[in-house]
Amino acid sequence: MGYQSIVYEKKGRVAYLRMNRPEVRNALHPPAHQEMGAALDDFAADPDCWVAILTGEGDKAFSAGNDLKWAAQHPGENQPMPASGFGGITSRHDLFKPLIAAVNGLALGGGFEIAQSCDIIVAADHATFGLPEPRVGLAALASGMQRLPRLIPQKVAMGMMLTGKPISAQRAYELGLVNEVVPAADLMATAERWAAEICECSPCSVRATKQVVLQSGGMPLEEAMRKKYPLVSELIRSEDMREGITAFAEKRKPQWKGK
Secondary structure (H helix, E strand, C coil): CCCCCEEEEECCEEEEECCCHHHHHEEEHHHHHHHHHHHHHHHHHHCCCCCEEEECCCCCCCCEEEHHHHHHCCCCCCCCCCCCCHHHHHCCCCCCCCCEEECCCECCCHHHHHHHHHCCCEEECCEEEECHHHHHCCCCCCCCCHHHHHHHCCCHHHHHHHHHCCCEHHHHCCCCCCCCCEEHHHHHHHHHHEEEEEEEHHHHHHHHHHHHEEEEEEECCCEEEECCCHHHHHHHHHHHHHHHHHHCCCCCCCCCCCC
């Protein structure tokens, strides 16, 4: 499909999805949600793409969240949110390929919820993160209220959510919310380094790992270890597992196929 609100491209094993509405700080409106959902559907279905990097156009904002001005100017024109949620990602619980958020500025409201839905967050040193919805009579309905207290200490999360105040990239790093903070000029190169390092691993192993983490969260340890995970079963039968063992024995670099 043709995209108007995002830029979606692929380079080697990596897919790039860039929110492209810089005039509104990459805030998302209904057509943008649909486009992002379609792009992530394509990424999920493409066996040649192993990792995706999500970012925003420009150097001011990853995404300022919901485009409230658009909603006010287009009463009655709201399209239904895709089943995969805000930005096509916040309710997507069956995508086990890794997602990297390269946060290049403001990540507020739904923009912050998109970043939280990714597996790794790399942030420019001027980035900020927050859920300001209560300040405009709303709430973080796209998973923020559920995810944030699972990612950082509950008291800290409650402080952020009940006041709507943002935190800096450095503070997010200190809380374990962000994997790495770098100068803005180095942001995409850093995200690509993370993607390359992931691609050095077996994609079957990576996807099995992500599935176990997501599907065992909150379970007692014994129950989580007993649970059956389909991608772990696939990993055990995979060509990649045999290739990894063989390559180790032969002291060479493995040639992953993703199957």
